Amino acid sequence: MKEKTLVKICGLRRPSDAQAVNRVLPDFAGFILSPGFRRSIGLEQAVRLRGLLDPRIRTVGVYVDADPEEIIKAAASGAVNLIQLHGKEDDEYIERIILRTSLPVIKAFRIGEKSDLEQAVKCPAQWILLDSGTGTGKSFDWELLASFLEEHGSAGKAKSPESLRYRGDSRPAGENLFPGNHPWLLAGGLSPENVAAAVMRFCPTAVDVSSKVETDGWKDPEKIRAFTEAVRRK
Numbered sequence: 001m002k003e004k005t006l007v008k009i010c011g012l013r014r015p016s017d018a019q020a021v022n023r024v025l026p027d028f029a030g031f032i033l034s035p036g037f038r039r040s041i042g043l044e045q046a047v048r049l050r051g052l053l054d055p056r057i058r059t060v061g062v063y064v065d066a067d068p069e070e071i072i073k074a075a076a077s078g079a080v081n082l083i084q085l086h087g088k089e090d091d092e093y094i095e096r097i098i099l100r101t102s103l104p105v106i107k108a109f110r111i112g113e114k115s116d117l118e119q120a121v122k123c124p125a126q127w128i129l130l131d132s133g134t135g136t137g138k139s140f141d142w143e144l145l146a147s148f149l150e151e152h153g154s155a156g157k158a159k160s161p162e163s164l165r166y167r168g169d170s171r172p173a174g175e176n177l178f179p180g181n182h183p184w185l186l187a188g189g190l191s192p193e194n195v196a197a198a199v200m201r202f203c204p205t206a207v208d209v210s211s212k213v214e215t216d217g218w219k220d221p222e223k224i225r226a227f228t229e230a231v232r233r234k
Contacts, residue, residue: 008028012028017049018053020220029059038217050081057083058082061082106185107128108129117148127184127185131187131188184205199231
């Protein structure tokens with residue numbers, strides 16, 4: 001039986017965004033709660049949007065080098081079910097957030113070279129996210145990830161493309177290819193057109209999208225539907 005790849009739609013800002021994701025029920029919906037980004041919203045708006053979202057959708061508060069007290073406040077508000085850290089937060093910071101909020105933490109890593117992937121493996125966060133930056137909408141070098149998985153994937157138990165099958169026509173049943181057994185999200189440059197191929201190749205626990213399901217800078221219900229359906233057909 002195939003393991004289902006989860007879907008995260010990030011950067012919700014408006015009630016219409018909540019309505020759009022409710023129609024397709026992704027597994028996660030993200031709010032950008034650090035100021036200064038195009039999709040940033042305040043905690044009050046996040047609370048309102050959480051109230052509009054189907055309760056089956058888990059919400060993720062995204063932060064970049066934030067004061068930990070801001071994150072703790074958001075966790076206490078009930079607006080978010082997970083915390084995503086997208087800055088330079090170190091292990092001590094991550095462990096503090098886990099302890100103070102009792103919520104799962106996703107740590108994002110900007111992948112530019114092999115050492116970035118090696119650092120992700122050692123992270124104390126419950127989840128990791130592999131991306132090219134902070135909401136750039138661009139892919140990092142997937143060949144770098146492919147080589148890393150070939151060498152280290154499945155906790156080192158399977159090292160050839162043939163046995164991992166992430167280059168093939170079907171994904172392994174229930175296989176987490178990323179070493180260390182972190183559940184992990186693939187992000188950056190994913191779209192309704194390419195996400196199915198990414199899922200087939202890398203078998204991420206979840207895929208994360210924001211800009212590629214927008215039109216003129218705003219969430220597009222049809223693109224959200226197309227993206228979610230492309231993942232779930234695999």
